[in-house]
Amino acid sequence: MANMWFTVLGPVRVWRSDAEVDLGAPQQRSVLAVLLARAGQPVGLTEIVDVLWGEDPPASAVNAVHRSVGMLRRALEPDLATRSAGRWLTRAGGGYRLDGDADTVDLLRFRRLLTQARADGDAGSRVALFGQALDLWQGPVAGTVAAEIRGLPVFAALDREYEATAREAADAALAAGAPAVVLRAVEAAADRAPLDEALQARLMLLLAATGQQAAALRRYDTVRARLRDDLGLDPGAEVAAARDRVLRPTAPDPSAVPAPTVPVTPRVAQLPLDPATFTGRRAELAAALALLPGDASPASVVIGSISGMAGIGKTTLAVHWAHRVAGRYPDGQLYVDLHGFSPTGQVMDPSEALARFLEALGVQPHRIPASLDARAALYRSELAGRRMLVLLDNARDTAQVRPLLPGTAGCLVLVTSRDRLAGLIASDGATPIPLGLFPPDEGRQLLVHRLGAARVAADPRAVDEIVGRCAGLPLALAIVAARAATDPHLPMGVLAAELRDESGRLDTLTTGDPDSDVRTVFSWSYRALNADAARLFRLLGLHPGADVPVLAAASLAGLAPGRVRPQLGELVRTGLVTEHTPARFAFHDLVRAYAADLVHTVEPDAERGAAGARLVEHYLHTAHRAALLLAPGREPIVLTAPGPGTTVEPLADQDRALSWLTAEYRALQAFVARLAAAGADELTWQLAWTLDTFQRRQGHVHDLVANRRTALAAARRLADPAVLADAHRDLGHALTGAGCPEEARTHFAAALDGYVALGDLACQAHVERGIGYSYQVGGRYDRLLLHCQRAEKLYRAAGHRLGLAKALNEIGFAYTRLGQPRLGEPRCEQALALFRELGDRHGEAACLDSLGAIHHGLHDHPQAVRHYRRAVELYAREGDSCQEAASLIRLGDVHHDAGDADAAGLVWRVALRILQGLQSPQPELVQPRLDQLAGGLSAGSR
CATH class of the missing domain: 1.10.10.10 (Winged helix-like DNA-binding domain superfamily/Winged helix DNA-binding domain)
Known part of the structure; x- marks a missing residue:
């Protein structure tokens, strides 16, 4: 070839x-x-x-x-x-x-x-x-x-x-x-x-370290000129410090200066897209840029507070400002919409915002504390020594913002809110940047920018009337511009006349009442939609998520994806939604409120109910498919077939399943709560079931336990003995993972009673294994062995070969942990043969991991290495990064015990990167090994 x-x-x-x-x-x-x-x-x-x-x-x-x-x-x-x-x-x-x-x-x-x-x-x-x-x-x-x-x-x-x-x-x-x-x-x-100041500073140090001080200073002059020309800024602290190091002949040789530790987690870059249509706000942008420190290192966190009415352009200005200065904050940017004035009234708790930030910064979900104060403290610790930009959008009040402020200098915080946040200004040193209405010249500039100078100049009197009737509200002007752009042959005079006809309502634009102001313009834009796009717009008000994927929108409308895409495109063109990432559509919060109003006042009850049912079916059936892709050996639950018009995501593999669950996780959690509140008990426990594997592997322990408690309450109301027993068993597993083994065993006992009454031997065996695992958490391997032996007998009686393979493997593992690896080896070999016969590669990997432990216990290091390596390969192929890392840790242990410290360190570092990069649990099990290894090497070198 x-x-x-x-x-x-x-x-x-x-x-x-x-x-x-x-x-x-x-x-x-x-x-x-x-x-x-x-x-x-x-x-x-x-x-x-x-x-x-x-x-x-x-x-x-x-x-x-x-x-x-x-x-x-x-x-x-x-x-x-x-x-x-x-x-x-x-x-x-x-x-x-x-x-x-x-x-x-x-x-x-x-x-x-x-x-x-x-x-x-x-x-x-x-x-x-x-x-x-x-x-x-x-x-x-x-x-x-x-x-x-x-x-x-x-x-x-x-x-x-x-x-x-x-x-x-x-x-x-x-x-x-x-x-x-x-x-x-x-x-x-x-x-x-050229605007990446962190990179420019490093280049200056490299030039100086190779004896090219003059070239390093020329680079500084070039960077300074470029920053002043493009941003109106002087070089930041990092570039200034590099220049000083080049200039001081007594300064240490730059090549001898230890490099900063490279973070394991990827650089965070969460800023939304910089709007290409940004215009105006010259004075406000200049005031914002003036907040940034010059050459000297900042003495405190810099906070800019942008306030103004809804639709005034707070977020647009903040995002544009953030993109212009992002290069000065080399450690990345964090962004969150706090939904402070969400039309649903669901203001984001700062504790949830902190959890999102901590996950973005590489903190594994299971390490995130439960209390607000503890999360805020960990967040400040994570940001210590970093230079990051934090954009807090749509804040409700100072109390919501304050826990999200960094604790040390070097960061820039931008906050937008309809509230003036006087407490943040008075107590935290925030600089206020209030936004007012556009003056007429900036309103006209916005129309020129979006429609072209020729179109605006064709009828200046009509343009003046449009600007005046929009009363300087940027969002209103943007919607007028979108209306004109979608119909290039429409004279501006016709647009002015349409606004004039609505003068009784548009006059409210001058009152400062943001709800009526924007709703009036939305209603005008909404009426310009064709009938199908208008119906879709109304139905989107039923979706609980921050954004809506195409297939969810298709299910809402009861249409094929190919038919709903043009309708979504029309909503984007008219400015009612934005496609903020490919195939995902987001609302401005006031537009969402308007859509929610319409769906309840315009859409017939039957149509609204049918659309909501299709949306739930879309999420339930896609989540069920994703759950089985993540855990192919899991016994599926039986769902009612989706009705006509429901589109299910065609997830083809584990990677697609994981990506979809990650993107839709917040919406899925919202549906669990919504269904429970509506008394839809069967759908509630079914949807909770679909999230189980994802939540365990991603470390969402608290959500998993909460969902399982909700599912148990639903199962009790259903009064179905099998469902109730399943719910007790699943809650037992969740509680075990959350470190509550005693409470877990009470639910396992209830599940066991239910399965005994039903005569279900296989499920009795599942519970026995669960009870055994609850004892393993506390190191009671004798009890693990006892309950897995009971499970073995039940599986044999039920003819459940996959369960039997799992029980045999766990029995072999228990014997190994009890110091009897020779008793464990034949059980694991039997299990391995069964897994291979059944084609269960995940089970095969688990068995090979156990055999690695057995041969490690027998001091047969070469054979232990072979088993562990094969287990790692299979776990990686199956997409189970948590178990892949766990096997790597144990493989490193074998290398270490065999006297190969280099191989051990290499394997442990790979495991650490997997755990930290993929938000898997227990990276702290690796770091002490590496620290001990480094300490031993240092002692040896002395």
């Missing part, structure tokens, strides 16, 4: 055996660019279409994608036999996947080199690996495709990854005293990111 090499870190190119492949038309090159940016992962047809055509794809878009892929296959695989099998471009996940690896795709090789660099204990080797990784970048990512496509998030994310790697490489080189190795690569990255 010919050797292939694909590049996207620069021009999109392909070589076959040193000869470049002709990729054909630009559209084919763009399709390949998207697949390369997500190499090894499925890319859905919808995503490819969105990248190529944006919001207005042609009717033939999907066929065009298929044709482009066909042409690419002919170019990449000239041999017909190979092409028919799809060696490089394969169908996957409702779209296509480029099946490359680190030997064939530059992006994957780049990431492999990074992994090797971060795991390498030798400083010099580490720097060399960073240099090799950066050398793979040959220009702007996807440099040969159209500029408007290169600017899309899928490619912008790769640019951010490149810049973060350049900073990390510079730190490693300075710490190792080898600045020359990465100097040119870091310089290339700095040239491509």
Whole structure:
């Protein structure tokens, strides 16, 4: 087979055996660019279409994608036999996947080199690996495709990854005293990111460390000029400190200065998209930028408080401001909508906001404390020493904001609220930035920016009337502009006349009553929709989430996704919703309130009830499918088939299931509460059941216990003995995971009584295993053994082979922990044969892990290593990162006991990265091992 090499870190190119492949038309090159940016992962047809055509794809878009892929296959695989099998471009996940690896795709090789660099204990080797990784970048990512496509998030994310790697490489080189190795690569990255002050500062230190002080000072002058020209700012503290270090001849050699610790968690970048239509607010933006410190390090947290009425543009200004200065906060940006004036009245508790921030900062869910004060303290600790930007949008009052403030200098906090937040200004030193109505010239500027100067100049009197009747409210002007943009032939005079006809209501725009102001304009925009889009808009008011995915919207409307997409596009064009991420649509909170009003006042009760039922079916059936993909051996519950018009997400694999559950988790939790409140008991316990595996693997222990208590209450009202027994058993498992084994056993006992009455031997066995696990938590392996032996007998009597395999494995594990590995080995071997016969790879992995422990106990280190390695491979293939990390920890233990400290350290570091990066539980089990290992090496070196 010919050797292939694909590049996207620069021009999109392909070589076959040193000869470049002709990729054909630009559209084919763009399709390949998207697949390369997500190499090894499925890319859905919808995503490819969105990248190529944006919001207005042609009717033939999907066929065009298929044709482009066909042409690419002919170019990449000239041999017909190979092409028919799809060696490089394969169908996957409702779209296509480029099946490359680190030997064939530059992006994957780049990431492999990074992994090797971060795991390498030798400083010099580490720097060399960073240099090799950066050398793979040959220009702007996807440099040969159209500029408007290169600017899309899928490619912008790769640019951010490149810049973060350049900073990390510079730190490693300075710490190792080898600045020359990465100097040119870091310089290339700095040239491509001229406003990244953290990167520019590191380049200055590298130049100085290689004896090029003059070049370092020239770089400072260039950075200062660029910041002043583009942002109106002086260089921040980091660039200023680097200049001072270059200037002071007595300062320590920069190459000898230890590099800062590189965080394990990815850089947080949560800011929403910078609005391309931002206009006006010159004075307010200047006041905001003036808050930032100059060369000197800030003495405290900088807080800017933007206040004003609904629709005045608070969020727009805050997000634009944040994007302009984000480069000065190299540790990232946090963002949360606090729903302080949510139309549903569901103000976000600061405790929930803290939980989201802590998860984003890499804190595992099980480590997040329950109390508000404890969460706030941990949050302040996580931000200590970091320079981050925190945007708190739509705050209710000072009490909601105060727990979310960092505790040390170096951070910028932006707050938006309809309230003036006088307490935040008086007690916390916030600088107020009140927003008023647009003056007429800025209102006119907004219309020019969105409609073009010629359209506005065609009828200046009508434009003046429109600006006047909108009374300077930016949101009202934006909706008028959207109305005009959707009908380019509509004279501005007609728009002015329509506003004039509504003058009795539009006059309220001058009263400062935000609800009536905006609702009036919304009603006008709503009436411009066609009947189908207007119906969809009303029904979206039934959705409880922060945003709505396409298939949920399709289920609400009872339409196929292809029919609902044009309607969503019309809602976007008229300014009623925004597509803030591909295929996910969000409301302004007042628009959501207006939609909720309409669905209850306009939509017939029967239609509203049917739409709500379809939405619940969409979430329940998709969540059920996701749950079974995450745990294929789990016995499914029986659901009523979804009714006509319900669309279920076509989740194809575990990765898709995990992504969907992550994106929809808040909405699913809201549905559990909503269904319980409505007395929909059967749906309540069914939906709680679907979330069980996800919550356990993601560490959402408190939510899991709460859901299981809700499900138990629903089961009691249903009075179905089987459902009630299941609910007791599931709550027992949740409580065990939450560290409440005694309470868990009371529910296991109730479940066991129920299953005995039902004569269900297999479920009795499940409970016995659960009881055994509750004792394992406390280290009572004798009781684990006893209950798993009972489970074995029950499984044999019931003919339940999968359960029998699990019980045998747990019996073998218990014997091992009791110091009798030779008694455990035959049980685990029996279990392994059963798992393999049944095709249960997850169970096979668990068995191999147990056999690793057995051979470790027998001091057969080579055999223990083989079993653990195979267990790790299977867990990784099954997507169970928690257990993958657990097996890696035990594999490291074997290496350590065998006297191979280097191998142990390497494996433990991989385990730590998995746990920290994927929010899995108990990373603290790894760090002490690494600390002890480092201590032993230090002592040995002395």
